[in-house]
Amino acid sequence: MSTLSLLDLGFFVAETEASPKHVAGLLICKTPPKAGPGFVKNLYREYLTFTDVKAPFNRVIRFSLKAMPHWEPAASIDLAQHIFYHRLPRGGNDRQALYDFVAKLHVPMLDRSRPLWALHVIDGLEGGRFALYQKVHHAYADGVTMARWTAQGLAATPDQLELTPVWSQRHSGHGERRKRASQELMHSLWKEVGGTTMRVLGVGRLAAMLLLESVRLTKNAIALPFVSTARTPLTGQVTPGRQFTTAAVAMERVDAIRARTRSTLNHVALTCLDGALRRYLQDQGVDLKRPITIQMPVNLRREGEKTAGNKIGIIQVELSPPTDDPYVRLRNIGFSLRNVRTMIDSVAPEGIESYTVITGLVAQLAELLKLSNTLPPMGNTLVSNVPGPKEHLYLRGARMEEMHPISTLPPSNLLNITLFSYAGQLYFGLIATDELPNLHRLGDYVQEAFTELEASVRDAHAP
CATH class of the missing domain: 3.30.559.10 (Chloramphenicol acetyltransferase-like domain)
Structure with missing residues (x-):
């Protein structure tokens, strides 16, 4: 058991x-x-x-x-x-x-x-x-x-x-090992108390950061949950029925932008998504005046840890304020992600995990009570990044040309986006309810936003 x-x-x-x-x-x-x-x-x-x-x-x-x-x-x-x-x-x-x-x-x-x-x-x-x-x-x-x-x-x-x-396959982390008879009870108790202490301290630190941000004593130190614009096609009560589409960009093009701007893959990908989502929302008659807020899973495993099950936290990240300049958008998102990294490094993983459970419980309660169409969501959408193999893999001699993760929808979000890098390509996997109109168009906009970012970076760095 x-x-x-x-x-x-x-x-x-x-x-x-x-x-x-x-x-x-x-x-x-x-x-x-x-x-x-x-x-x-x-x-x-x-x-x-x-x-x-x-x-x-x-x-x-x-x-x-x-x-x-x-x-x-x-x-x-x-x-x-x-x-x-x-x-x-x-x-x-x-x-x-x-x-x-x-x-x-x-x-x-x-x-x-x-x-x-x-x-x-x-x-x-x-x-x-x-x-x-x-x-x-x-x-x-x-x-x-x-x-x-x-x-x-x-x-x-x-x-x-x-x-x-x-x-x-025999996966690490799932072996049924009996505890050694000589294991001391005090060791187990101390480990549990230590974990609980880190959890309480972590949640307390996050609560303090959220309070300071909410009363505007800090600026962009942490993104607040449940403040996103509720009335967009991206959010609401999750319903049955799904649709799926993808977009792809060559990693060689991504790396060229990263090298010229000293950015990370996340910076570049989120810049494209921010531009694509704004254009998609404008198609639906929605022009957001504030930054789009995404939920972003973060890996809480330590370096080299390969345990099974789930060890993730979900935090909120503000993307760029409205702008028509993709290069400015890239810089804004880079600033936001650096603040997120600082916040994660300052809080124990146990605290982030508890924060994820608490905020998720609030959002889930709203969905169970069918209030997601009226209450603000935690964010406009969820975006995760899953690293994949750098070279092509094979199955019985058949070359695997593409690999796309397909995730679940969080409460009040009608769209979930997964980034996946495989064999020289960066894939954007989009899963949504079938109520979200023209999902394929959002995939097209992702690729167009990347082309626009390339041109903007080239112009900004022109001799």
Whole structure:
């Protein structure tokens, strides 16, 4: 038996049919040159033979009046209930058709009576391609962990043909180790007291910073939650139905801007998103007079730590005040992110984790009471950054051309954006409710905003 962390438990408490709490990945692969027409169907059949399912993919959630919610090993696992094969029809197998199909797969909750994961093998894409859509409950792992596990199951060269599905791997952090009999009780108590103390001190420090910012004794030291403009198409009551789209920019172009402006990848990406979101909102008749506020997950793991589960915090970040100059926007966002970094470094991870739970609980309560259309949201959208492999990976000789994380929607946010770098490309993955109009246009605006930023930086640094 394994108990849940407070954050992992929160994903179950917050989960509804309108807002399921699973994360997913979409892998688009090119069939090997000499592969026969049955390559993808045979891959699906081979997946079904990997019946030795490792933790956490062999665990089910248990709720009881006699004990805290906890994980238990499943008595048996029928892979046919977790692994599925689909073939898209000719004429309905282009990129948009794939995105629409994956959006439908992303809608239903995972069945809590079984281990909380699924893999869909999607055959018949145009250009001799196929895709894998895999989803797991967020309580199993965060996006960074899931991307790492996925990469570990793929090969570095096309001639490495061994198949290693993610559920058959032994993942660090999930071994069921018994505590040593000689472990002293005082050591455990001291560790718990220390963690609680850091948590209380961290929350107290954050509360003080929020108070100073709210009464304007500091400026941009920390972004305030629940002050964003509520009436935009990006926010409101989360409803069932999903849509998905992407944008991509070559990392070579991103790195050129970074080198000329001494910026980070986050600075550049958020600058493009800020410009794209403002243009998208203007299409909908909304012209914000204040900075867009995003929610941004931060990794709370220490250097080299590879534990499973979730170890993240979510903080608010103000982007740029309104401006028509992309270079000025970049500088403003750089200033804002430096303040965020200072704030994170000054607060214990336990404090940020507790702050995440507290603010998330307030937002979730508003959603459960169906007040998200009237109360201010924590932010206008959520943006996360998941680093991926720098080189192409392979699956049974098939080159994985693209890899897109697909996340869940936080309370009161109708859009979630995930940045993912893979094999020389920076991908922007956009998942939204199907009520958000013209999501594909926002993807187009991201690429246009990047081109405009390139030109602005070139002009600013012209000799």
